[in-house]
Amino acid sequence: MPEKMETAIVVLVLIGIIVSSGTMVYTTSVMSGVSSTQSDVSTLADSMTNLTSSVGDLASIMADLAETVGEYADTIAALEASLASLRAALTKMTLAEKTLIVGTTDSVELTLDPAQAYDYFGWSILQQIAGTLVEVKPGSETGLDYLPALAVSWNASEDLDVWDFNLRQGVIFWDGTEFNATHVKYSFDRAIELIPSIPEGAPAGLGYDSIINSTEVLDTYKVRFHLNDPFSPFLGIASCRASAIVNPEYAPIAQVNYTAGDPRASTPVAFVGPYFLSEWKRVAGRDIEIKLDANPFYWNATGEPAKTEHVIFRFYSDAPTLRLAVEAGDVDMAFRHISPTDVLDLEGKPNVKVWWGTGAFIQYLCFQCAHEPFNDTRVRRAVTAALDRPTVCSTVFLNLSEPLYSLIPPGMLGHTEAFQKLGDANYTLTKSLLAEVGYNEANKLKFDLWYESSGHYPMSAEQALVYKQAFEASGVMDVTLVSRDWAAYKKARDDEIMDVYVYGWYPDYVDPDDYSFLYWASWIHTNYYNETLNGLPNPSYSAYLQQVVFFDEARSTTNTTLRDQLYAQIDDIAVEQCSVVPIYVSTAWAVTKPDVFGIVLDITQDMRYWLIYIGE
C-alpha cells in the first residue's frame, strides 16, 4: 500500500511536473508570443508615433505653407488692388483731356435747389446742370441777346403783363420723364410757394411773388405767365437760375429742411442741363469736391454738347493758394478769385494763359441821408465831386477795373456817363458847394467813412484809404475811416449808423432794371426814399418819386430807345441827388493752362463750362 501510494505520488508528481512544465512551456511560449506581440505593438506604436509626428510635421509644414501662400495671396491681392488703382488713375490721367480740373475759392453757400440757392457759385453750378426757358447768347455785349433753350419761341402781350412760351419737344429728364408745360408751371409755382419758408432764397430776393401772378398751361408744350404788372425784363427773370426747371419727382413742394446737399437739389435726375452732378462732397459746411459729368440726355447734346466729359472743382482757401495751384499745374483753370496783382504777374508766363472779359460787379458810395449834414444834397454832391475814381482804379485795382459814372455798367442798355458832370477830384466844385453850407478850411466837414474789412468786397481797405486821401486833399474835409467785418458792417447798415459807406452789387439778371433801382433801394438804408427825415419833409422825396415813375415806365416797354432814355433820365436826377454814387465796375478774368480753350467771359458773368475744352 505504501508502495502504491509512493508510486501514485510519483506519478502525480510526474504528472504535476509534466503539466507544470507544459504549462510553463506554454506560458513561456505564450509569454514569448505576448512579448513579441508587445514588441510588435510597441514598434507599431513607435511607428505610429513617428508617423503621427511626421504627419504633424507635414501638417505644420502644410499650415506654414498655407500661411505663407495666404500671405503671398494677400500681398498679391494688395499689389493687384494697388495696380488696379494705379491703372485706374493712369487711365484717368490718359483721359485728362476729357476732364477739366477747376480751382476756385468759392463754395456753394447752402444748396443747389433753385428755390433756395442765391449765391454766385451755387448759381454757377446750377447753370451747368439745370435748364431754363431762355439763355443769354454766349459773348453777348449787352446781356439782352436771348436764345431759345427749353422754350423755342415766346411773345408778350402789348402791355407786357402776359408772356407766352412755346416749349421744346423731345426733352427728357434723366429718369425718362418728358419735359412739358406742366413742369414749367410746377417749377414757378413751387418757387413762389416756398418763399415763406425760404425767405433767404432767390425767388424771395427777386420778388417772384410780386412779379408773377400765375402760370397757366395752355397745352402740352405751351405755357403762359400772367404778371401782376408790366415787366419788360421778364426774359432776364426767365433766364436766371432761380427759374431753372425742376423734375417734380425730385423737387417736391414741401418745407425745406435746410440740409446742404439735400437730395432734391443734388440728385442728377432733377434737371435737364448739359451736365449732371455726379459728386458733391462737403466737409464742415464747405465744398471739398464737386464733379460734373456730361449729360447724355441733354436736349442739345447733338447740337452743342459738353465739350469736356468731366469737370472737377477743387476748393482753395484763398487767392494766393489758388494762384500757386494754377501755376504748379495742379488745376487746369482758376476762376474766382485770383487777385489783380497775381493775375497781372501771371500774364505772359509761358505755363499759363490769362483770359479777360467784361465785368458786371459794381461798387458805389452811399450817403446816410438821415444824418446831418448829408440830408443836404449840396453836401452829398460836394463829397461826390471829390471822389477820385481813376486813382482808385489805377492804384488799387491796377487798371483792372473801370471808373463808373452810372450805376448801369458800360455796354448795357441805359448806361450813361452822367456822374462825369461832377468830375473826379473836382475840388473847386467841392469847395464851392461846401462853402454854401458853411464848411471851409477852417471849419472842415467831418464824417466817418465806413468800409467792410473781412474780404466780402475786393481790396476794401486799400480803396477806403484812397477815398480818404482824395476827400482830404480838397482841404475842406476831415475823414475818419471805420471798418467792420461783414457781419458787423451789415448790422451797422441796418442800424443806419454809418455816415458814408461803400457797398457793392452783383446782378441777378443782366438788365438795367437790376441796377438802376439801387439809387433808392430800401435795403441799402440811405433813407433817401422816405417822405420825411427826422420828422421833417425830405427835400429829395419828389426827385425819388420821379425816378420811380421813369423806372416803372421803363419796365412797361420793350422799346429799347425809350428805355435807354428813361434810364438816362433816372441818372440825371441821381447826379443832382447823389444818394448812391457809382465808383467802379470790375473786369473779369480767368487763368488757365495754355491748352485750355473755349472760355467766354461776357457781361453775364456766367462761366459756361460745357463750352470749355482742352486741346491743341
Add this chain to the structure above:
Amino acid sequence: MGLRSYIITRILLTIPTLLLLLSMVFLVMRVLPGDPVSLHFEKKATPEQMEAMRRVLGMDKPLWAQYVDYLGGLVNIEYLLEHGYPNLGKSMQTFEEVGGQIFSAFPATLELAIYSMIIASIIGILLGVTSSKSYNSILDHLIRGFGTVTYAVPIFLLGMIFQLIFGVYLRWLPTGLRLNPAVDAPATLTGLYTLDSLLEGNLFKFFESSKALLLPSLTLGLILSGMFIRMTRTNMLETLRLDFVTAAKARGLKESTVTYGYALRNALLPIVTMIGLQFAILLGGAILTETTFSWPGLGRYVVDRINFRDYTAIQGAVVMFGLFVTLVSLVVDILYAYLDPRIRL
C-alpha cells in the same frame, strides 16, 4: 489722496470748466455786433422774412431759453448714442448738424496734427540733444539759430516757400488739398487718408495721400520744432550737470548710453508734457497751416463760422476744443500723478 480719487476729482473739475467756457462763448458771441439773421439776406429782406428766419434759427426765444435749450441738447444721451457725437445744435448758416460738421473736419486736422507732431518731436529732440551735447560750439549756435528762425518765421511764409519750391518749380508735391482729384478717397474707416489707404491695402492711395500731407505737416512740424529744440536743449543742459550723470560717466558707461539712456530720459518729462499740450492745441486746428494749404480741417471751419456769426457752430467748436484740451491735460496730469506721487499730496 489716492490715485483713483485724484482722477475722479480731475474729471469732475472738467465739468465746471467746460460749463464756464461755454457760458462765456454763448454770451460773448451775442454781444459781438452782427446778426446771423441779417447775414442770410445779401439784398433786401422784409421784416416778415427776417422774423421767419429768426424763428427758423430759434432766436425768437429769450436768451435764457436759448441757453437752456443748448445745454439740454448737450446732455442728450440718446442723441449722443445715435450719432456718436453730442447734440451741438444746427449751424445758423448752413443748417447742418454742428456735431456732424466738426466730426467731418476732425480727421483732417487729426492727421495733420499727428504727422506734424512726429516731425516736430524727431527734429526738436534730436537737434536739442545734439545742441546740448556740443554746448557753446558752432554746431550749438547753428542749431539754436535754426530753432529761433523756425520758431519765429510766419507759418504762411514758410508754407508758401515750400509750395513755390516743391509745387511750382519742382512740381514734386501738390500745393494744397488732401488728395489728387484723379484718385478716389479711400473708404472711410478712421478718416485719416494715410491710415485708411493702408487698411484698404492700397499703396498707391497711401503714396498720394502722403504726398499731399507732406508739405503741410513739414511746415507745421518745422515751426513747432523750434520750440522743442529750445526746450530739449535747456532741460538737457540742466540734466547733464547733475551728479548721477557724472557718476554714470565715472563708471565708464558709453557716452550715448549716458546721454540717451540716463540724461534724456530725465529731461524728457517736461518735453512730453509740452508735446501733449501742443497736440491738444493742434486738435483745435492749425488755422494758418490749414488756410495756406487749403486743408479742410477745423481751423478753417472756425474762421468761416466766426465771419458768419454762426453762434451754434462756434459754441460747438469751442466746446469740442475745450474737451480736447481738457482730456489731454487730464491724461498728462494723471501720468504725472502716477510718475510723481508728490503731486497727489
